[in-house]
Amino acid sequence: MSFALSRNVAAIFLAGIVVALPPALPARAETASQAPAAASTTDKDDVSSFNLENGLEVVVIPDHRAPVVTHMLWYHVGSADEEPGKSGIAHFFEHLMFKATKTYPAGEFSRKVAEIGGQENAFTSYDYTAFYQQVAPQALEMVMTYEADRMENLILNDDVVKTERDVVLEERRSRVDGDPGALLAEEVNATLYQNHPYRMPVIGWLHEMQQLNLKDALAFYEKYYTPNNATLVVSGDVDLETVKALAEKTYGKLPRRAEPGNRVRPQEPEQNTKRTVSMADPRVSQPSFQKMWLVPSYTSAKPGEAEALDLLSEILGGSTRSRIYQALVVRDGSAASAGAYYQGGSLDDGSFGIYGSPRGSATLEQVEAGVDAQIAKIIKDGVTADELEKARNRFLKSMIFARDSQSSMARIYGSTLSTGQTIKDIQEWPDRIRAVKVEDIQDVAKRYLVDSRSVTSYLMPEDGKPDQKVEEETPASEETQQPEEPAQGVVQ
Amino acid sequence: MSFALSRNVAAIFLAGIVVALPPALPARAETASQAPAAASTTDKDDVSSFNLENGLEVVVIPDHRAPVVTHMLWYHVGSADEEPGKSGIAHFFEHLMFKATKTYPAGEFSRKVAEIGGQENAFTSYDYTAFYQQVAPQALEMVMTYEADRMENLILNDDVVKTERDVVLEERRSRVDGDPGALLAEEVNATLYQNHPYRMPVIGWLHEMQQLNLKDALAFYEKYYTPNNATLVVSGDVDLETVKALAEKTYGKLPRRAEPGNRVRPQEPEQNTKRTVSMADPRVSQPSFQKMWLVPSYTSAKPGEAEALDLLSEILGGSTRSRIYQALVVRDGSAASAGAYYQGGSLDDGSFGIYGSPRGSATLEQVEAGVDAQIAKIIKDGVTADELEKARNRFLKSMIFARDSQSSMARIYGSTLSTGQTIKDIQEWPDRIRAVKVEDIQDVAKRYLVDSRSVTSYLMPEDGKPDQKVEEETPASEETQQPEEPAQGVVQ
Numbered sequence: 001m002s003f004a005l006s007r008n009v010a011a012i013f014l015a016g017i018v019v020a021l022p023p024a025l026p027a028r029a030e031t032a033s034q035a036p037a038a039a040s041t042t043d044k045d046d047v048s049s050f051n052l053e054n055g056l057e058v059v060v061i062p063d064h065r066a067p068v069v070t071h072m073l074w075y076h077v078g079s080a081d082e083e084p085g086k087s088g089i090a091h092f093f094e095h096l097m098f099k100a101t102k103t104y105p106a107g108e109f110s111r112k113v114a115e116i117g118g119q120e121n122a123f124t125s126y127d128y129t130a131f132y133q134q135v136a137p138q139a140l141e142m143v144m145t146y147e148a149d150r151m152e153n154l155i156l157n158d159d160v161v162k163t164e165r166d167v168v169l170e171e172r173r174s175r176v177d178g179d180p181g182a183l184l185a186e187e188v189n190a191t192l193y194q195n196h197p198y199r200m201p202v203i204g205w206l207h208e209m210q211q212l213n214l215k216d217a218l219a220f221y222e223k224y225y226t227p228n229n230a231t232l233v234v235s236g237d238v239d240l241e242t243v244k245a246l247a248e249k250t251y252g253k254l255p256r257r258a259e260p261g262n263r264v265r266p267q268e269p270e271q272n273t274k275r276t277v278s279m280a281d282p283r284v285s286q287p288s289f290q291k292m293w294l295v296p297s298y299t300s301a302k303p304g305e306a307e308a309l310d311l312l313s314e315i316l317g318g319s320t321r322s323r324i325y326q327a328l329v330v331r332d333g334s335a336a337s338a339g340a341y342y343q344g345g346s347l348d349d350g351s352f353g354i355y356g357s358p359r360g361s362a363t364l365e366q367v368e369a370g371v372d373a374q375i376a377k378i379i380k381d382g383v384t385a386d387e388l389e390k391a392r393n394r395f396l397k398s399m400i401f402a403r404d405s406q407s408s409m410a411r412i413y414g415s416t417l418s419t420g421q422t423i424k425d426i427q428e429w430p431d432r433i434r435a436v437k438v439e440d441i442q443d444v445a446k447r448y449l450v451d452s453r454s455v456t457s458y459l460m461p462e463d464g465k466p467d468q469k470v471e472e473e474t475p476a477s478e479e480t481q482q483p484e485e486p487a488q489g490v491v492q
Numbered sequence: 493m494s495f496a497l498s499r500n501v502a503a504i505f506l507a508g509i510v511v512a513l514p515p516a517l518p519a520r521a522e523t524a525s526q527a528p529a530a531a532s533t534t535d536k537d538d539v540s541s542f543n544l545e546n547g548l549e550v551v552v553i554p555d556h557r558a559p560v561v562t563h564m565l566w567y568h569v570g571s572a573d574e575e576p577g578k579s580g581i582a583h584f585f586e587h588l589m590f591k592a593t594k595t596y597p598a599g600e601f602s603r604k605v606a607e608i609g610g611q612e613n614a615f616t617s618y619d620y621t622a623f624y625q626q627v628a629p630q631a632l633e634m635v636m637t638y639e640a641d642r643m644e645n646l647i648l649n650d651d652v653v654k655t656e657r658d659v660v661l662e663e664r665r666s667r668v669d670g671d672p673g674a675l676l677a678e679e680v681n682a683t684l685y686q687n688h689p690y691r692m693p694v695i696g697w698l699h700e701m702q703q704l705n706l707k708d709a710l711a712f713y714e715k716y717y718t719p720n721n722a723t724l725v726v727s728g729d730v731d732l733e734t735v736k737a738l739a740e741k742t743y744g745k746l747p748r749r750a751e752p753g754n755r756v757r758p759q760e761p762e763q764n765t766k767r768t769v770s771m772a773d774p775r776v777s778q779p780s781f782q783k784m785w786l787v788p789s790y791t792s793a794k795p796g797e798a799e800a801l802d803l804l805s806e807i808l809g810g811s812t813r814s815r816i817y818q819a820l821v822v823r824d825g826s827a828a829s830a831g832a833y834y835q836g837g838s839l840d841d842g843s844f845g846i847y848g849s850p851r852g853s854a855t856l857e858q859v860e861a862g863v864d865a866q867i868a869k870i871i872k873d874g875v876t877a878d879e880l881e882k883a884r885n886r887f888l889k890s891m892i893f894a895r896d897s898q899s900s901m902a903r904i905y906g907s908t909l910s911t912g913q914t915i916k917d918i919q920e921w922p923d924r925i926r927a928v929k930v931e932d933i934q935d936v937a938k939r940y941l942v943d944s945r946s947v948t949s950y951l952m953p954e955d956g957k958p959d960q961k962v963e964e965e966t967p968a969s970e971e972t973q974q975p976e977e978p979a980q981g982v983v984q
Binding site for chain 2: 187
């Protein structure tokens with residue numbers, strides 16, 4: 001799947017960016033909308049998997065080109081699994097996992113990884129929380145020992161909770177409250193999702209984060225941080241037998257706890273309205289808009305729909321060759337940036353989005369109308385066979401680049417298996433992309449890109465209508481004009 | 493509190509309208525926005541209260557003008573107490589309470605009340621569920637016997653659940669799905685409330701109602717339908733001693749169950765965006781708009797704020813003497829209807845709203861701009877002492893009319909005590925209304941009627957922008973031009 005899993009891919013990209021940062025000071029969360037990050041294969045990947053008796057699923061992806069291994073532990077719990085009133089606990093708990101255990105003092109694991117030139121970090125999204133390290137193969141047993149240890153032996157007390165709560169509160173202040181775009185994105189999600197917990201920010205609502213306590217942390221740890229709720233992915237310079245032996249020796253000693261239960265979240269009702277969300281802030285220098293539709297994800301879609309949405313986003317606005325980019329940025333020059341994306345990598349319904357920002361004397365309204373016209377055209381006339389073929393090739397090719405990295409592969413498998421899909425789904429995904437027909441593209445556009453399931457957001461430099469003009473700028477090259485990624489719900 | 497408690501008062505009015513209907517076929521839920529329904533007093537009401545050993549709170553309001561008693565049992569549970577994914581269970585359970593008990597066959601209670609010329613019904617709102625009967629004093633023991641019986645002895649099984657679930661599903665289809673205004677109102681609430689369960693419709697989301705089952709019903713009954721989670725209000729031709737004796741004899745025999753726990757719901761985050769929600773539907777003949785702001789309720793407000801919001805709504809658009817009505821309906825004639833309301837009778841934050849609909853060749857945009865101008869004027873210049881005094885008098889007077897009814901009195905006390913306030917609060921409310929000063933009105937307008945906590949909704953006759961013109965109509969008299977009440981979350 002992969003490309004498709006843009007919501008997950010966001011985490012992947014982000015992770016790539018922030019590996020060197022300490023967990024308490026994570027980089028800004030951004031999405032990778034065009035998502036040429038995930039990978040899949042024409043020839044099947046050499047992937048094996050097995051389960052330990054305690055329920056831990058282990059996936060091994062050998063890649064012997066360099067003496068490096070990537071070790072990623074994916075817990076099947078994210079912010080969308082939080083109880084009402086406890087928003088932020090999933091991300092908060094990710095932070096707590098870096099504290100002392102009964103076996104090791106706080107910080108020892110991180111120091112060991114750093115000492116041998118390794119990298120490590122963790123991230124939380126709507127559907128999962130992942131911890132990873134990239135080290136030399138000889139150090140794999142060490143990281144597995146520490147990672148297994150903190151699944152069972154973490155020391156939680158009021159001191160630890162209070163201290164780390166201040167850290168995540170500060171993180172929210174600097175990353176969200178200090179950023180109009182991030183604040184707007186939160187309220188767009190709260191508007192797009194009327195019932196589903198994707199409505200809530202991964203980092204949590206401020207007033208609820210402030211109340212998170214030791215009791216919440218203990219309950220969360222006990223319920224979700226158990227081997228039977230996790231997938232371990234090891235990729236790189238290892239083989240199946242080595243991983244098997246090490247996994248038994250480390251994770252294999254952990255007891256299986258009660259099943260955390262199936263992940264049935266409140267789903268969306270039928271949506272019947274066109275909504276807008278506007279924010280004006282003096283810190284905004286360039287007006288921009290974004291329109292999002294509630295659409296199925298790879299996991300919730302009928303067969304073929306998600307693949308068609310992925311290719312629709314590629315044709316419409318996935319690259320500089322796309323319809324939107326060519327029409328607005330290249331031909332009429334009204335937009336400084338414009339594009340489209342599909343976030344289909346979630347367990348439940350995801351979103352399809354378009355966005356744009358004016359250039360020179362153009363107004364935001366003009367850009368919005370221009371982007372809307374491109375969608376209307378596809379809904380009315382569909383796409384051509386040649387255009388689909390080219391988009392498909394670009395799309396599949398970008399994945400092949402992506403799978404060139406062992407850590408990307410680990411992320412693709414980890415995120416996909418944490419959002420309700422299988423190894424087979426991942427491996428067959430390129431064939432499903434190849435099977436998408438011209439009429440499938442028009443069908444999903446007609447079915448899903450309708451006003452009554454949409455939210456349009458406006459981010460404005462100052463109070464006023466979405467038709468502010470901005471200073472003329474020297475048109476940047478196509479390279480630097482790459483559309484900015486919309487804010488995303490992944491928190492480190 | 494009463495007048496103030498418009499969210500509750502909605503139930504009151506509604507109840508008044510539908511008493512004669514069977515529970516399975518309730519009337520359309522509407523709000524009583526200006527709420528001259530609730531009552532309070534200049535001289536303190538003659539009200540007593542006591543608690544049974546099992547925790548049931550009993551309030552007695554003697555009124556001997558006619559040989560009638562009103563018996564209302566208020567459970568402190570409503571749709572905002574539902575678990576995620578179980579929307580509609582509170583209202584569904586209200587229906588189930590009319591089924592057979594271990595003691596009496598289904599329908600016997602209703603038949604007995606009807607036989608003696610009594611009236612009965614029940615209703616569910618965000619914060620409470622109430623059952624009531626109005627009968628001759630001699631029949632009070634009978635209704636108390638039956639009402640107490642169904643708190644303990646209801647027979648719940650798959651048959652009963654399945655049959656009644658079809659009834660509430662049909663209710664939703666006819667009352668909500670068949671009514672664009674009701675559908676729009678649902679999504680306005682889902683947009684205004686980003687985190688709080690007032691976001692969800694009282695009747696429930698269709699797909700969740702379809703899944704409600706016996707297990708849900710049993711758990712709900714066990715947890716919430718217990719004497720220590722209810723307030724009994726008896727008003728009319730009775731005295732305290734009689735009610736005390738009968739209450740001991742009937743409800744007094746019921747066991748106290750586990751406390752249902754305190755009603756702490758997820759609260760709203762700080763809101764930072766101006767939102768719109770639009771719906772176009774061929775069944776709509778007249779375009780209209782409504783703008784709502786998230787504001788504190790009587791229970792959640794700082795002292796004096798809710799009273800000021802009530803008087804602000806009166807001055808702004810609470811009657812034909814209000815600023816909005818005079819400016820738009822009477823003077824420039826652009827609006828067929830226009831007004832303002834305050835829904836302050838909820839346990840958690842409520843809403844303040846304005847609304848309007850164009851007349852003749854006027855556009856909806858014109859009406860919206862006209863109403864907005866009235867708010868801007870109050871924010872800038874405040875109100876005059878004379879205007880406040882007149883509004884206050886109208887407001888207090890309308891309550892005196894309202895308290896002329898024993899059933900209104902029962903509803904005021906029941907709804908107020910079910911939303912976190914006390915008998916003292918109700919009794920002192922007129923004094924608090926008298927204490928509101930000119931500057932308080934401007935203060936709450938400035939503080940709360942800001943775009944970043946607002947949602948504007950547009951209901952349009954057909955696809956298009958909110959500037960549709962409608963056919964010229966013969967201007968109706970002021971009487972019939974009374975603003976229509978916005979849809980409300982009370983379900984019978």
